[in-house]
Amino acid sequence: MIAINDIHKSFGDAHVLKGITTVLEKGKTNLIIGQSGSGKTVFLKCLLGLFSPEEGDIEYDGKKYSSLSGDEQRDLRQEMGMVFQGSALFDSMTVEGNVRFPLEMFTKQSKSEMKERVDAVLKRVNLIDAHHKYPSEISGGMQKRVAIARAIVMNPKYLFCDEPNSGLDPKTAILIDNLIKEITEEYNITTVINTHDMNSVMQIGEKIIFLKDGLKEWEGTKNEIFKTENEAVTNFVYSSELFKKVRQMYIEERN
Numbered sequence: 001m002i003a004i005n006d007i008h009k010s011f012g013d014a015h016v017l018k019g020i021t022t023v024l025e026k027g028k029t030n031l032i033i034g035q036s037g038s039g040k041t042v043f044l045k046c047l048l049g050l051f052s053p054e055e056g057d058i059e060y061d062g063k064k065y066s067s068l069s070g071d072e073q074r075d076l077r078q079e080m081g082m083v084f085q086g087s088a089l090f091d092s093m094t095v096e097g098n099v100r101f102p103l104e105m106f107t108k109q110s111k112s113e114m115k116e117r118v119d120a121v122l123k124r125v126n127l128i129d130a131h132h133k134y135p136s137e138i139s140g141g142m143q144k145r146v147a148i149a150r151a152i153v154m155n156p157k158y159l160f161c162d163e164p165n166s167g168l169d170p171k172t173a174i175l176i177d178n179l180i181k182e183i184t185e186e187y188n189i190t191t192v193i194n195t196h197d198m199n200s201v202m203q204i205g206e207k208i209i210f211l212k213d214g215l216k217e218w219e220g221t222k223n224e225i226f227k228t229e230n231e232a233v234t235n236f237v238y239s240s241e242l243f244k245k246v247r248q249m250y251i252e253e254r255n
Contacts, residue, residue: 006057015214020043022216026188027188032193033195034211046058047160081151126179127149164195205221
């Protein structure tokens with residue numbers, strides 16, 4: 001669980017985060033949504049420890065980040081897995097090498113222990129025959145699965161995903177969404193997903209936080225989105241014709 005208490009973040013005169021308070025729940029997919037410029041990326045970087053809020057606190061399972069020593073903060077960051085928007089794989093490394101990289105950097109495991117762990121996570125993301133391929137030799141969906149395997153190889157307590165469906169076709173995007181949700185539940189991870197993909201919201205949005213102009217405008221579940229009267233949320237969610245029809249169907253069924 002990650003508890004965020006009244007955090008503020010500014011860059012010069014730009015007040016980007018304006019007192020956000022929320023709880024990101026363990027074993028659930030927590031989605032951060034909002035328009036460009038709403039503060040989503042800065043919020044995510046604060047959670048990752050890349051930015052330090054000027055005010056407020058962030059607690060990771062009861063540990064207040066600002067109260068930890070430098071070594072303790074480093075140890076905490078090693079409990080975080082990250083799936084980047086573009087997968088961010090090393091082109092010169094094989095799939096196996098990409099997934100093994102965090103183990104080589106941050107653990108003292110033997111080669112056999114590393115191989116066993118890499119094999120296990122690649123099997124979990126359904127990549128059992130891709131060990132010796134390079135990123136350029138596999139599809140975008142497979143690259144994303146490699147990125148997820150790398151993110152979970154060290155058994156993180158917290159998993160952060162930045163636009164995990166970016167550049168994927170709708171069918172593959174659904175597979176990635178479902179994989180992230182399954183891993184979240186199996187490993188009991190606190191998963192935070194930064195996304196603009198409303199299909200993801202409706203597919204796996206167990207908790208949704210909507211940011212607007214650096215404020216938490218609304219939070220709830222994917223089912224509660226249909227019920228909200230918050231105009232900013234409805235304008236964002238139902239900007240497409242598809243979701244307008246879904247909204248209308250919901251209203252008609254309720255009446």
